Amino acid sequence: MTEIEEEEVKTFKSLGVCDELVEACDKMGWTTPSKIQVEAIPHALEGKDLIGLAQTGSGKTGAFALPILQALLEVANEKGKPPAFFAVVLSPTRELAIQISEQFEALGSGIGLKCAVVVGGVDMMAQAIALAKRPHILVGTPGRLLDHLSNTKGFSLHTLKFLVLDEADRLLNMDFEKEIDEILNAIPRERRTYLFSATMTKKVGKLQRACLKNPVKVEASSKYSTVDTLKQQYCFLPAKHKDCYLVYILSEMSGSTSMVFTRTCEATRLLALILRNLGLRAIPISGQMSQSKRLGALNKFKAGECNILICTDVASRGLDIPSVDMVINYDIPTNSKDYIHRVGRTARAGRSGVAISLVNQYEVEWFLQIEKLIGKKLPEFPAQQEEVLLLLERVTDAKRISLMKIKDGTGRKRRRGEDDDEVDKHFKSLKDAKPYKKSREGRKMRK
Template sequence: MNPFLELGIRHEVVNAITEMGFETPSPIQEKAIPVLLTGNDDFVGLAQTGTGKTAAFGLPLLELIDFTQKHPQALILCPTRELCLQISKDVEKFTKYLDNVNVVAVYGGANISDQLRQIRRGVQIVVATPGRMLDIINRKAIDFTKVQYVVLDEADEMLNMGFQEDINNILSETPDTKKTWLFSATMPREVRRIAQKYMTNPVELTVGTKNAGNANIEHQYYLIRAKDKYAAFKRIVDFYPEIFGIVFCRTKIETQEIAEALVKDGYNADSLHGDLSQQQRDKVMKRYRERNLQLLIATDVAARGIDVNDVTHVINFSLPDEVENYTHRSGRTARAGKTGISLSLVNVKEQSKIRHIEKIIGKSFERKQVPQGPEVCEKQLLAMIDKVNKVEVNQEQISPFLPAIMENMEHLSKEEIITRFASLEFNRFLEYYRNAPDLNMEAREGRNEERGERRDRSSSKGYTRLFMNLGSVDEFSRGEMLGFICNTAKISGKSIGKIDLKGVFTFFEVEDAEVENIFNNFKDVDFNGRQVRIEVSGDGRSEGRGGRSRGGDRNNRGGDRRERRSGSGSRDRKDSGGFRDFSGKRQYSKSRY
């Protein structure tokens, strides 16, 4: 007998989910479905993302709802548009062999009139993001007085994104007699408070350990110098030719910079952050889901609710400030019972953070060595040979060309053909990694370097330390960067102090009296098609010379406060602060310096 039938799910639904590939219930489904099918209790389910929570609450709802009625009976709240669409599509697939089922997805970034029209036609299940749901409630366009079940999915993420007030307002529109089902990967105090406020003696089930990561994830870290982070990151990516990963950065600036640098270096990458429009976000996610992107560079908030199968690696380019965010990050891989790797790039002073995360999630990190050049070359060569073995040959279309190909190669032996073919790709990596340095570091060496780096970060007396979004990846040497700054700002080289050239950005000192000249003369500058940004920096962080950025990623405050920006923009973010798109820019190219 089918195990889902034994749990109490009707034949029509079981037939539908069997076609979707469901064979046996996941642990959260096996534990939650029998409890929820009674419809008598509030419920708290703690399980990692990717463990099948949608079916855990979706299948019981289909047994409890009366589909002869056309009013809302179930409301499912989730943090992001992507997750909202995913849940609604999954529930619709579950109901393939049921009649008169109406599911509406309600989310921002789409035409609200279309969503209102669907609601007016009659709906039993509403899947919504909090912001758009509240908009519809305020329009008096939906009646929740007969709602029997409210599901809060990814509750911790909704709270992290600042939706607590919206959730409170939405729940106040629902009957006191409803049952509330809360699903979360972690159980911070805020989630516990919601459970206490809106639930009565809830049944609580935990799959795994609270705040713990997926058991199928390997946790690794690489100890490197801060200045080598980008180079080490690229080398690790090259070492995994089939990587399909999400790269997490702390700030939107870092996200955009890393993505731009990767594209410039020939990698298939793009960024996802809070300054993107919904249309831009959809385009990036479509490319990633279709695997037309190999690396998605994202901030924590922008990646909320992303559910993409077969992510092989989660890379923490920067460690998160909160341990809960590390759990959410790593949970993007090893979904649906598969395995994955979560790796972190850290310097010596961040090792204590790794130890703290280990204690919280109950998992040990493995210290890994950044691969050496020959190891990367070997991996790339073997990956290419593997592709050759697996390539699908279209015999019919290639046949007309084979005689000419054979004639051109008849003077070569089999071994020579194989060697030359392999060298086409291998030579590129061999040349790139020729004499490649060892990027690994030891703890003692790291402590000395970090102390020196901290000393370097403070501005000299009489100078202001500035940030620029150009670096060594733009093929600048320190001398060339000095020339670029002086020629653009029309100031003497004597006015420039220390220049700290990094991979994708540069810190430089300028005499206090020349700061305004820097900002004024860089406000319309475009370098090789990229907007040049100059920002005040202090102690390696952004410092207050202007208003705080309040838009975009809600819990990214503090990391993205590049307050003083050169120029004025023609296209600002909807909220104050943020990136600006400059018009009438002066054009520069590397050939000039």
């Protein structure tokens, strides 16, 4: 291939995308298509079913959104107006569904696109009203979409032309198989289907055979990998001092926007309280929080009001928060593939980023599995234990106070969501808190 041909391939126009959508891509800052977009869009525009395999943060949303919007424009030009419920996108999490909807709306802003989101944790009546307005694109989680198909009067998907299963491997791991089967029985057989997944599991293969017709398989990465712009390190530590090491790293990198991944919902709440007690601007997000609180936390993080997001794996897939500088694995994931998705929250779209894994004596085997998966030995983060343990007294006090708040001072555990209100009340102003100051030695060491 000549240099000229290579240059042509690197534009959305050369992939066959129409002028209106090329302009929309420019407005969103999408100047060059990603590898999965280059591979997928031409086949999709030819009307073929797709199986797309790509690592997280690779631009999968654009790979299916642009062909769908182009097909919608063509139908609108023929019939005078775009049809309702033209496409449905199924997502494993509420936050990812909302983000996909936002990207559709941004790409379709110049053509009057209407998009609706149906996810759990939100009033069904308000969603039913949105469905009654007959949007062109519907994005949702399988359970709530099935609820509406079963219970919302007058709602059906008989006009559907496109079905997208995004993060299909996770959809199936979250036991949505039954709901997906019922949705497939309720929609037209004559449709285009796009299945996008980070991994090709047996369950994904079974789903592929059930709902795709002669699909084209496109792949942006043939193995599990992390991007070259990501600096990955680990820190080996005793389990009893893990909180100290976390505070130390966050303080050493105090100018960074960070995501801290834990294994449990309870840990997100406790860590957020500990860090806020120490004057760090942390906020939790987990599956146990109400939808409004989850969105509120995410919006505060995106807006920069809080620069540390403490989260479970609910935030490890799909969420595109461009400003994330660092990912910390507070708990090493038991499934090494989840590591790829977690660290994929940083170093996105060519930017640089840092990922640090806190490995205690009980997690060594899981960490070795991660190194085996990514095919490299990671360097150690430079932390002197003597300096880290200078924080021990303050961190211990902060943890004791935080546990008392979670117990409400009476030994009674709070009901779900109740402790989040307490966090907001107690820490409504962070200006009074005294943040831990970095030492000169720490700064030198990091350099």
